[in-house]
């Protein structure tokens with residue numbers, strides 16, 4: 001069967017990667033979490049003195065971009081991709097609240113976006129890819145055959161993230177997570193370069209009331225409709 005490109009965008013913590021990973025595994029496609037790449041740049045910035053409080057030394061980061069190498073490798077135990085920053089597995093480190101609170105201002109920088117978009121487009125050159133993020137259907141793969149835009153209420157998204165952290169045994173504050181979700185949505189939607197928005201030809205999915213199996217089935221149906229048309 002001819003391979004296609006699948007772009008899944010939407011608001012933070014609404015279930016994009018859960019859906020994208022499941023579909024990719026089922027249909028044998030590559031899965032790329034583009035948010036992990038922006039998180040890795042943010043982690044590098046935190047660890048290399050590019051932040052002074054919330055202020056970003058953009059000139060320093062611009063010069064350091066050539067030293068930031070991001071890759072994904074499949075964890076043989078879980079079968080899931082882990083994010084590597086300069087050959088070090090940073091999958092857990094990039095998911096902390098510290099990174100979450102600093103990632104959107106880093107992602108708003110034009111030189112960061114152009115470097116990430118270039119790598120993402122190279123990863124998708126052969127098609128057979130499911131990528132999730134904020135600008136995949138609008139900027140990275142504007143010609144993707146299947147585009148989905150996912151949304152859910154901020155409260156349900158924060159609750160899902162809170163439950164996830166609790167299940168992992170991590171300390172979490174619901175209010176802090178809700179605030180972070182809202183703040184990231186605001187910055188992502190209002191930045192100058194490739195703001196978060198639904199592509200005109202994307203299908204809208206509000207999964208506030210859906211279970212994980214229900215949204216998986218919905219996505220699989222959309223994939224079948226596009227590939228069997």
Ligand SMILES: Nc1ncnc2c1ncn2[C@@H]1O[C@H](COP(=O)(O)OP(=O)(O)OP(=O)(O)O)[C@@H](O)[C@H]1O
Nearest residue numbers: 012013014015016017018035160161164210211212
């Ligand atoms: N329909 C759903 N019902 C309940 N929980 C869900 C649903 N979809 C996803 N989740 C859970 O919500 C949490 C966030 O999901 P996920 O990480 O897939 O979101 P995301 O949109 O990729 O987030 P981010 O933008 O931060 O990368 C996870 O714990 C996931 O298991």
Ligand SMILES: Nc1ccn([C@@H]2O[C@H](COP(=O)(O)O)[C@@H](O)[C@H]2O)c(=O)n1
Nearest residue numbers: 012034035038103104107133134135184
């Ligand atoms: N295509 C993308 C993907 C992500 N971002 C930014 O990264 C942040 C973290 O992404 P998650 O998917 O892990 O939540 C997100 O809030 C965006 O600021 C982006 O700009 N473009």
